[in-house]
Amino acid sequence: MQVGLKTATSSTAAALSRGAIDAPQSVKTRSVTETSAKRNPFPEAALISTRPLRYNVQLNQQLTAVQQADNYLAETETQLLLLRHSTGRHDLPEKAAGLQRLLDKRPQLSGGTVDRHFSVSLQQNTQVNFTLAGSEKLLQNPGGETLVFSLGGSKRELAAVALPEEAAPRQVLMHLNVGLGRLGINARQDITGRVKFSVDESRWDRVSQQLSVKGEGHNYPSDSFTLLAVQPEQAQHEGLVQIAARPESARENNARMQSALEQITSQRGKLRIHQDRVRSRIDDMATPYTPKQAQETARALGNVLEKSTESFSGLNRALGAQANLHLATVKNLLG
Template identity: 30%
Template sequence: MQVESPLSARLTPQRTRAGVELLVARGDAQGVFSGATKADADATAASTAAQAAPVRAGLKTWIPQYNQDVAGAQQALSFLGDLAERLQGLRTALGSKLAQLSSDAEDGTAPAGEAAALDKLLGDFARRWRERPQSTMQSLDGNLSYGRRGHARQPFRVAGLDAKALQGGSRETLFFSVGGAGRQPIPVAIDPSVPLPEQVQRMDFALAPTGVRAALDGQGQLQFDVAETQWPSVRDSLAIQGGGVRYPAGQMHLARPETVPRAVRPETWSVHSRSAMRQTLQAVLEAQSRVYAAQQQVRAALSRAASQITPAVEGGEDDGTLGISAWVADFSAQFAQRGEQSGYQFVSAVAPALIGISRERVVALLGATIV
């Protein structure tokens, strides 16, 4: 899928009631300032007099990562739409086959032809599911929870380190090592006399610099998570040294963390018996609910992104709305403040918008007047 970037919007000069021409981004609802070629500028400037319109738009605030976030959300929404179609196909096929099977086949196998067709549907869905990290820019995790681009997390547990272990036994200091040899171990004090939430909070604070986070899940159990891109390294290198209470003393021991089972696990689905098909159908229904919830979540994120763009304003100081002079002053101040901070993120966000904008063009726009 080709994602249309908000920075692809073309710039066209528009006259305002205050006699100033602004470059107004014309594009989708999430359009933002973008650059235009000199040819575009000359062509649009020539037709401005015949197309005057009191419309102006822009950013409410300066948001360098806005474009990436919107692109990630659009790709996530496209991926979810594809999943929804595939799940509906599975649901229809499973329901049809279950209705055709006679009651005496309850514990038997499905006919070979029927099983092969369903196996193909399952295989296609599983392959598409494995493409989730790349297809969504890692904005959707394995439970279809949406976050910003690259923020998908992998939850995991560590054997011997759960809520019961933190609340029982004597005091002990555990040393965590993430990333292999040469890393400075991180000490975490375990004190059963301290309330469990506070202990977990301390552990989370201590491990945060490594990218590993700790929290209590919905069942009150200790659970860790890390960025999916970092998971292979953490899985193979996480080591813990204790004082002989919860973990052995003397040297680091590989913790061998285990992933928390995901809500959507097509690798466990089967269609080779009626009971298996029923279980798979139930799993498909649950996956559909999660896909729908994720779609709503992503659409809400896109809606919030759209609200960060100032809508076109027809009024001015005389009707209580933000006048052009105040708007320009406010935006210029924000832009200048960001520019003083410098940094790669700012430059990468601004550079595309400056392509084709010359000093002569800016002077011409500032000197324009309404006839």
């Protein structure tokens, strides 16, 4: 447990306010003005980088993910609105270039928290959904064939899948997942019977261009690897890329831009719920002391430590135990 002290002197107050959790929401603007009671709604990113041990690792990660996602969605929303309401053709290329930059660097700028549908993914890596040509025939007629999947790139990866002679589609799908899972690919069957695949977006470039398979002549040739036709699921990302490439068509694609804006608004609303939860956790971690009480406690602690190393050892154990107690219990004991 960390105890943050605030003194009445201006120099100490300014120093402490830089590390306090009542920093402004904006990541780009910082204020060191001390506020006595009012707390701003959410910590800023600089607070994490300058005082990384103030919160536990899980909370730090949650803070970072929420901020990165919200910052990216806010910038994309602004750029979309600028392009949508552009008054003349002379500034269209500039607005389109700004949107294209955000789309190209989405994984980096969002820290991997915003996927191709502009949905927020805070707990797991963003995924790309896709289909493979001819995958349905594997489920209907596996034929006991052994398939060897190859994922090229700087380091080639191989995975073998032994299909059963005859089996229900669900069983064949399980066999596929055992092998393809080694390549980071997961397969499932939707309600229409189509086979859908998914992979982490960080591996998508390799999968989309360098996934091949060799069989035993039943479903796939045995003499060489066959490059698989990978088709990604249509997403908001592709639609906006087309608009950015042809900004003069922005007015014609007003419905597509409106859909993207509605999706961004919806996701930012969900992020505000996460912010409320994080804020609640931070408030639970706040010290129950006023600045004056904290100074008196620190002074008393210093006096005890001066007496003997034996007292220090006992007090150190007591403080260690305090960290595992409920806040109300500690307040009652100290009171």
